[in-house]
Amino acid sequence: MSIFQRIFFSRTKKENELFLPLPCVELTNDRATFPTLQHTLDNFINCCDFVHRTLPEINVDLVYFGHLLGNDEFMRDIATPFANIQANEVGQLLQRSQYHQILDSKSLIKGILDGEVAIFHKENVYLINAYKPDSRTVQQSETESVITGPHDSFLETAAINLSLIRRRVKSSHLKVLKLEVGEVTKSDVYILYIDGIVNMEYVNELVKRIKSIEIDAVHDGNMLVQYIDDCPNSLFPLFPASERTDSAVSRLVAGRVLAILDGSPSVISAPASFFEFFSSPDDYYQRWALGTATRALRFIAFLVTVTFTSLYVSVTTYHYEMIPETLLLTITESRSRVPFPPIYEALLMEIMIELLREAGARLPTKIGQTIGIVGGIVIGQAAVQAGFTSNILIIAVASSAIASFVIPSYIMSASIRLIRFGLIILAGTLGNLGLMMGIALIIIHLSGLTSLNTSYLTPISPMNFKDWRDVFVRAPFWALKERPSQSRSPNLIRNKMKK
Amino acid sequence: MHKPILFCSILIVMFGIVGCGDQRILEKLGFTHTTSYDLLPNENNGTEDKLMISVSIPKADPDGPTKRETLTAVSTTSKTAKIMLSRKTELSLVSGQLRNTLFGLTLAQKGLWEHIDTLVRDPAISQRVKVTVVNGNAHDLLVKDYLPHPRTGKYIDRMLEKEGKAQTVPHITLFEFTRDLFDDGIDPVAPMIRSVNEDVVIDGIALFNEDRYITKINSDKLLIFSILRGNFKEGELSVDLKSEGEHVMLSSLVSKRKIKVQSSGHNQFSIDINISLKGSILEYIGNLHLSDEMDRKKLENSISEYIQIEMKDMVTKMQKSKVDSLGLGIRIRNSLSYSEWTNLVWKNIYPNIEVRCNVQTKIKDYGKFEK
Amino acid sequence: MKKVKERLAPFHITILIFMIQTGVVIFSLPRLLAQNFGYNGWLAIVIFTCISTFNIFLISLVHRLGKGISIFDILENSLPKFVAYTIYFVMISIWSMLGCIVAKQYVIVFQMIAFPTTHPMFFKALVDIIAYLLITKGIYNISKAATSFFWIVIWMVLLLTFFIHDFEWGNLTPYLFKGSTSFLKGGLDCYTAFLGYEIALLLIPFAENHKKFIKAVHIGNLITAITYLLVCFVCFGFFSFGQLTRLKYPLLDLLSFIKLPFIERLENLLYGFFLFTMLITIVMYCWSAIETLQRILPKVKANWLTVFVLGTTFLIAWIPDVIGKVEKWLQFLGYAEACVAFGLPTLILIILRIRKGH
Secondary structure (H helix, E strand, C coil): CCCCHHHHHHHHHHHHHHHHCCEEECCCCCCCCCHHHHHHHHHHHCCCEEEEEHHHHHHHEEEEHHHHHHHHHHHHHHHHHHCCCCCCHHHHHCCCCCCCCCCHHHHHHEEEHEEEEEEEEEEEEEECCCCCCCCCCCCECCCCCCCCCCCCCCCCCCHHHHHHHHHHHCCCCEEEEEEECCCCCCCCEEEECCCCCCCCCHHHHHHHHHHHHCCCCEEEEHHHHHHCCCCCCCCCCCCCCCCCCHHHHHHHHHEEEEEEEEECCCCCECCCCCCHCCCCCCCHCCHHHHHHHHHHHHHHHHHHCCCCCCCCHHHCCCCCHHCCCHHHHHHHHHHHHHCCCHHHHHHHHHHHHHHHHHHHCCCCCHHHHHHHHHHHHHHHHHHHHHHEEEEEEEHHHHHHHHHHHCCHHHHHHHHHHHHHHHHHHHHHHHHHHHHHHHHHHHHHHHCCCCCCCEECCCCCCCCHHHHHHCCCCCCCCCCCCECCCCCCCCCEEEEECCC | HHHHHHHHHHHHHHHHHHHCCCCCCCEEEECCCEEEEEEEEECCCCCCCCCEEEEEECCCCCCCCCEEEEEEEEEHHHHHHHHHHCCCCCEEEEECCEEEEEEEEHHHHHHHHHHHHHHHHCCCCCCCCCEEEEECCHHHHCCCCCCCCCCHHHHHHHHHHHHHCCCCCCCCEHHHHHHHHCCCCCCCCEEEEEEECEEEEEEEEEEEEEEEEEEEEEEHHHHHHHHHHEEEEECEEEEEEECCCCCCEEEEEEEEEEEEEEEEECEEEEEEEEEEEEEEEEECCCCCCCCCCHHHHHHHHHHHHHHHHHHHHHHHHHHHCCCCCCCHHHHHHHHHCCCHHHHCCHHHHHHCEEEEEEEEEEEEEECECCC | CCCCCCCCHHHHHHHHHHHHHHHHHHHHHHHHHHHHHHHHHHHHHHHHHHHHHHHHHHHHHHHHHHCCCCHHHHHHHHCCCCHHHHHHHHHHHHHHHHHHHHHHHHHHHHHHHHCCCCHHHHHHHHHHHHHHHCCCCCHHHHHHHHHHHHHHHHHHHHHHHHHHCCHHHHHHHCCCCCCCHHHHHHHHHHHHHHCCCCHHHHHHHHCCCHHHHHHHHHHHHHHHHHHHHHHHHHHHHCCCHHHHHHHHHHHHHHHCCCCCCCCCCCCHHHHHHHHHHHHHHHHHHHHHHHHHHHHHHCCCCHHHHEEEEEEEHHCCCCCCHHHHHHHHHHHHHHHHHHHHHHHHHHHHHHHHHHHHCC
């Protein structure tokens, strides 16, 4: 054997060593054979939470996962009927509609994993659903809260989420499709839409995309979104994920499609436009003038958070003529103590604020408040007195940070924070022209984005003046009679639905 | 799509580093706030007159010894002077925050355009820079510190702003000066200041023919000039009437000016300046009763007469000096055809024009006291 | 969902035409009008609008007679390949160089305000990179970006209200077009500001609504004309005539005059907004050049053609390096473009007539 062969052989030997047949079954069980008790028990070997009960007097075996079952369901459908029954009545009992007969082992395994109880009687296997997992109670969402309006939010259990939506949309036109995602986790995804309002192309496109996901596990709705993205490399979120029930329902009625992932409280909706991330349910629960003012405030906050610090950097580095006389000496005085050029000063403070923010998200609540005070007041003040930064910059950075929280969607505000850094660097190196180039790049990037094959910047481009009534202002309800143009609904008028 | 973005972002970052050249970091700059130009008398029969140029730079350092720095240099042009000045300070001198320029009287008599040309040409200098003439030596005025008042540059600047708002002195900036200079129907004016002991006072209005200083209007006649120049609000006029011991003070004046041009024959023009004044009387020393309507009418007529006489004197003075500071040429031009106007030499015709001033005064109210 | 081949709605065509036409000439337009048309020269804009409307009318004839086919098809079907390719080559060179020199002019004027010692080609390279990123996205995305840019830029017209206070009717003398004037050559210089609508010829196959297409182009032209009219009118009333003929970039002076309590000398910032209109001008001219080039070399990918065209024009743009030369080049290219604007539709009309006659 040559050295080459020796290396070659030894390598394959190593590979072979790794592939010892293990007692566990393969992760995807494709063979559909007739189900037997022994086969099922073999499948679930080494699963100590798997329960196998034998009732020999009636020749019935029960297999299930005990912790997935609800007590009431188990009592009602399994324990009580089988407790006092004769051996010859079992067959008749099992004819009832809630007991499904199963003919292939693949469905049987899936059913047991879904929280159903498998009943083996003679040669037949039946499944009955007794799934009632533990979950939180319906409470207020922590990340999205409004001042007035419903406070209940979605939970991790899809059944509860579906119930929350069904309660609010009492229409038989609300359709729910069930898909599966994740090769190992096999999580359920429910697609919701209102038939007659939604454009079926969107539903089909969404279903197609979800079906084409090939990954072993999807943990959250926000993660699911990234797998079905049009442009996964973009900074901006293309589908909003929300925990609120009222916003989910309003999106359904507007002609959008919802996707609920079992195991995640975030419900995603498609298609979406950039401006949808700037609207909050609060706008609709207040008077329209207030809603409009709040929306205007949000857009101003968006501008402030993106450009304020960069403007400060570019003016103090390149364009001193823009400062009015009254402010000039104040700014110069506060800057004269700082040893670095404005761009480094700004980046330092911005990074500091980001550290504080990130740390605040991880800390337990009791310490979190202390850090907030320490960070905000003490560090800011100490930084100025030590000569690290100037007063004006603290104001600029702090107002940018506060403005970024005005944006209702957390994911969008996170993306915007990232843009801010890019703009600061551009402004610090190229002045106002750099700032404008940065804005041009952002707009060019946004113009090319599509959300489920519709333009992301609707209603600016393509232009639709009618949609402006609900995007930039909040028109009074007598003026909001049509659904958004992005949903391309066959039923545009909100008042009546075609039967 | 992935690769081009990567490539472009790398390029942008690289270029970004290169572009750090023309920085003007704020605290390293010396902002010239006020500049003064003076003409030095010609020594040794040299070909060019020398200029003395001083700049006043406010300092931002609160722990420093002075609130501002003044630098002086002598050279032939202002830009050469700037180079000489920058050798004396640790800050980089920039002129983007220039607010006021002071010109000495002798320089103004020689002609201001060459220096204003530099200021207008520089894109860093704003158009709102004020133009002021100093009755005397501008350098001495600028360099001195007037103790009860703030920094000299700021003091002069604020005073001119305030007076400009109160309409006693016209608010003249580079923009207005250049605009009037290049308009053949009007001549520029500029406020004039003077240093008196520990204060800087407004000494009047400097009248120019093109860009050369000719004469001035004294500080007691400032309001008459404003009335003649255009519509205005908010002013105070003190009138000494003919009869002895009678004084009246008109406040909160609102004045409207209407000019009518009549052409009578070849190059014979007559201009009517109609002024309607409205004001409140808050101070009156005399025999008339303000609450009586007849008396008020008498007072109005007296005031109108007085103002008419003053205005006529002023216009005659301007005509004699051949300075058209009121813009009468614009009015004449608007009444003639183009060829007529170009064939006219306005400055020659101007002294011979008949100008009639008509004033109508109305007393709006006389305070809250009946007498 | 099958991706529909996106088409341009009439509103977007209007905005696109407006953004192409507003380029860098607007800064010197009031002075050019004053120098070449004398007193009250702003009225000449009305004349130019009529000329450009007539030109758009020619384009509408092309659109109607050609029944919405792309002009390239018309040219290639009727002329021998050699002739068609020569015409294409001329068009490509004029369009790409025009876009490039407009960018250089913008950069050089910007350097008067800030960054005076940095090499202008450095900024030009950055502008070219952004232009490349936009061109490669296709015409539909270009129009979407143009719409966003439009909304950012259009509010600046409201800034004209700052000048109402100092506006003097006396500055607008009663004379019309008097003074030292040069109507023809000067007129051609000023007309460069209106060029841009001829790109509509290439937009014909992309239009969504053929009935409203020409109306959209007309409205875009009118919006440009009204904007120019307002700006020039204010300039003529705000500055005196002599002053206006001497100010190199009156619009910059106008912008620098605005003073707000918390910020002043806004021309530093607002000049950057004009980057957007100038960007669309460059992008659309380069896009037209690349569309034409693709007819000659259909097998090469559009991205590489873009790189080639932008790179070549970038290298050629090194040659004029001082402001006088750049302005001369811009003038010359403006003349050439005016010839193309009139000549191309005329040529196509002649071809269509001959074909109809057959």
